[in-house]
Amino acid sequence: MSTLNLKIEFGGGLELLFSNQRSYQIALPSLVPKDNSTAEESLAMKEMKALDVDYLIHHMRDHMLQERVELFMEKDTVRPGILVLINDTDWELEGEGDYKLQEGDEVVFISTLHGG
Amino acid sequence: MSSCENPNTDKDALMTRRQKFDGQTKICVKCKQNTGNVVVRYAVYCKSCFFLLVQTRFRKVLEPSINAVPDEPRRKALRAVGSLVIGFSGGTSSTALLDLVAKTYFAPRTIGDAKDDAALKGGKDHPRNAEKGIWKGNPAVCYVEVCGAFPGEKDRIEEIREVVGYAGKPFEYIPLRLEDAFDPNWWDRIGGGNIGTSARILGLDLSDEGLRLVHSSSNLNPHDALRMYLSSLPTQTAFYSAIQILIRILLLHTAASRKASHLVLGTSLTALSVNLISGIAQGAGFAVAEEAKEEWNPRPEQGIKVRVLRPMKDIGMKECAIWDWWNGLREHGRGKNAIGALTRDFIYGLESDYPATVSTVARTCAKLTPKEGSNGVCIMCERPAQHGVQGWKARISIRSYHEASSAVSGKSRPPHLTEDEISNLTKFPVNSSSATSNSASLTARLCYACHTLLTSRSSRGTSSNPAGNSSDVPLPLWVHPTIGSADAGNPVDNQGEADEGTRSVKLSRKDMESRIADFLLPDSE
Numbered sequence: 001m002s003t004l005n006l007k008i009e010f011g012g013g014l015e016l017l018f019s020n021q022r023s024y025q026i027a028l029p030s031l032v033p034k035d036n037s038t039a040e041e042s043l044a045m046k047e048m049k050a051l052d053v054d055y056l057i058h059h060m061r062d063h064m065l066q067e068r069v070e071l072f073m074e075k076d077t078v079r080p081g082i083l084v085l086i087n088d089t090d091w092e093l094e095g096e097g098d099y100k101l102q103e104g105d106e107v108v109f110i111s112t113l114h115g116g
Numbered sequence: 117m118s119s120c121e122n123p124n125t126d127k128d129a130l131m132t133r134r135q136k137f138d139g140q141t142k143i144c145v146k147c148k149q150n151t152g153n154v155v156v157r158y159a160v161y162c163k164s165c166f167f168l169l170v171q172t173r174f175r176k177v178l179e180p181s182i183n184a185v186p187d188e189p190r191r192k193a194l195r196a197v198g199s200l201v202i203g204f205s206g207g208t209s210s211t212a213l214l215d216l217v218a219k220t221y222f223a224p225r226t227i228g229d230a231k232d233d234a235a236l237k238g239g240k241d242h243p244r245n246a247e248k249g250i251w252k253g254n255p256a257v258c259y260v261e262v263c264g265a266f267p268g269e270k271d272r273i274e275e276i277r278e279v280v281g282y283a284g285k286p287f288e289y290i291p292l293r294l295e296d297a298f299d300p301n302w303w304d305r306i307g308g309g310n311i312g313t314s315a316r317i318l319g320l321d322l323s324d325e326g327l328r329l330v331h332s333s334s335n336l337n338p339h340d341a342l343r344m345y346l347s348s349l350p351t352q353t354a355f356y357s358a359i360q361i362l363i364r365i366l367l368l369h370t371a372a373s374r375k376a377s378h379l380v381l382g383t384s385l386t387a388l389s390v391n392l393i394s395g396i397a398q399g400a401g402f403a404v405a406e407e408a409k410e411e412w413n414p415r416p417e418q419g420i421k422v423r424v425l426r427p428m429k430d431i432g433m434k435e436c437a438i439w440d441w442w443n444g445l446r447e448h449g450r451g452k453n454a455i456g457a458l459t460r461d462f463i464y465g466l467e468s469d470y471p472a473t474v475s476t477v478a479r480t481c482a483k484l485t486p487k488e489g490s491n492g493v494c495i496m497c498e499r500p501a502q503h504g505v506q507g508w509k510a511r512i513s514i515r516s517y518h519e520a521s522s523a524v525s526g527k528s529r530p531p532h533l534t535e536d537e538i539s540n541l542t543k544f545p546v547n548s549s550s551a552t553s554n555s556a557s558l559t560a561r562l563c564y565a566c567h568t569l570l571t572s573r574s575s576r577g578t579s580s581n582p583a584g585n586s587s588d589v590p591l592p593l594w595v596h597p598t599i600g601s602a603d604a605g606n607p608v609d610n611q612g613e614a615d616e617g618t619r620s621v622k623l624s625r626k627d628m629e630s631r632i633a634d635f636l637l638p639d640s641e
Contacts, residue, residue: 012440013447080467080468081433085438089152090154092155110437110438110441111437112386
């Protein structure tokens with residue numbers, strides 16, 4: 001199975017939840033379970049889909065987030081107040097969680113919770 | 117279309133979320149040429165048009181209020197009567213505000229403007245030429261460090277100094293601390309005025325609603341005075357609201373000491389909506405207009421009138437965050453609070469699903485005007501205070517279970533409170549003689565919100581004071597000159613209403629006619 005290399009960046013203080021690191025390079029499989037399950041187990045019986053932003057968010061919650069899940073995710077998507085840019089473009093223009101990730105895509109998560 | 121039926125009876129009646137972007141076109145609505153990069157409340161903008169949009173909205177709020185006479189027709193040039201102070205917290209919208217002010221009004225001259233430089237007699241740094249700008253003197257960036265109120269929090273003064281340094285010349289950095297509000301040295305440095313020996317040693321008795329002023333025996337340093345003041349407040353909400361009030365008044369006095377005519381704050385549209393709703397929830401509805409824009413008059417010897425503006429108030433938090441990211445700016449924010457946190461979570465959820473609602477909150481509140489005018493300024497928050505605060509409180513609430521004991525019986529008593537707890541909550545009824553004793557009281561000088569902040573009781577009990585003493589609580593220094601001066605400054609006219617409330621007298625038709633006789637038009641034949 002092929003993998004896709006992605007760049008993840010954080011802004012607005014969100015890096016505090018991810019080991020205080022502002023930038024990550026990660027590799028994810030191009031085909032992932034449709035139910036967004038990120039456990040490393042047999043995938044033979046699971047229905048698959050192309051890697052999308054929804055799966056990326058679940059992967060980040062399960063494998064990268066150090067603390068306070070509720071500050072990052074709420075009801076299977078990012079918490080209100082967190083902006084997502086895909087290749088410098090608002091994810092709302094790219095279909096939000098349904099956007100199919102490509103090789104070399106850059107995804108930025110910006111928290112607006114430190115207002116004022 | 118969305119439905120307004122009852123979702124409990126009809127499961128299909130839930131309001132469906134409108135798509136923020138309908139997928140029709142990704143082309144920028146402004147230039148109609150470039151592919152869009154961001155969606156701002158249902159509209160698509162490319163990067164260039166987004167920058168222009170934000171800057172235009174920023175200037176549209178700020179510039180009409182720069183000249184002494186706002187919105188004059190055929191305004192020729194922007195010219196303020198004083199200097200500029202920028203309140204900076206390190207958060208998202210503050211960072212965007214500082215960047216916008218720097219780029220719009222203090223952009224560095226490009227190399228090669230020899231013709232312009234030669235025209236400046238004495239050089240571009242000569243004081244005479246500093247006044248060629250809109251504001252007099254150099255702008256100041258003021259940051260209030262709040263770690264004194266939060267044990268264990270990092271002191272970020274030097275970190276913020278670096279951030280302000282990136283804005284470059286001519287911005288001056290003025291760090292303050294929350295405890296400066298209790299520091300006589302700071303008060304003297306900014307020329308706050310003579311407090312007077314007797315006023316300096318006044319404390320506040322928070323143990324009952326009378327809010328009596330007492331001769332203070334404590335000799336606390338500013339940091340301990342701050343901790344004691346905050347820990348004596350009755351609720352968690354009051355704790356965070358008091359911090360916000362302290363920050364705002366510290367900024368105002370600093371602005372006055374620099375002869376500033378404008379204090380700009382980075383409140384975004386989202387934050388404004390949060391502040392409005394949480395403020396109303398805490399009894400500050402009378403001052404909704406001041407949340408967006410206000411004018412503050414310092415004492416005559418202290419400075420000129422300061423206009424407090426929030427130029428980011430038409431710009432959402434999303435736009436601020438995108439501006440910061442695309443300009444390579446980094447935020448240094450922090451903070452949470454009680455009612456404010458709940459409101460913020462609610463508003464942020466609204467903004468995600470129904471973005472237009474947030475701007476609706478701000479627009480609706482902008483239309484509100486108080487039913488009655490104000491004839492005083494609250495001594496604590498220095499905002500207009502409504503007339504008849506104590507009378508209003510007496511009319512809308514049972515102030516004492518002792519008074520209401522005949523009306524409250526059996527199931528009317530709150531079941532979760534014991535008799536001792538009820539007795540503690542109502543130890544000093546409002547009408548008792550102790551409330552009208554000879555000692556001065558702060559009550560008559562406060563607006564409704566500040567009085568509630570100091571006296572509101574939670575059924576869970578009051579927050580604990582480590583010293584175990586809420587009868588001698590230090591006061592912020594700006595309260596003292598008003599108490600100490602002979603004419604008591606500008607108190608709210610509640611003196612006669614503390615206990616009695618207001619009485620209405622029914623006039624006869626003849627009396628009414630005689631009162632308005634001068635305004636009646638003659639009957640025409």
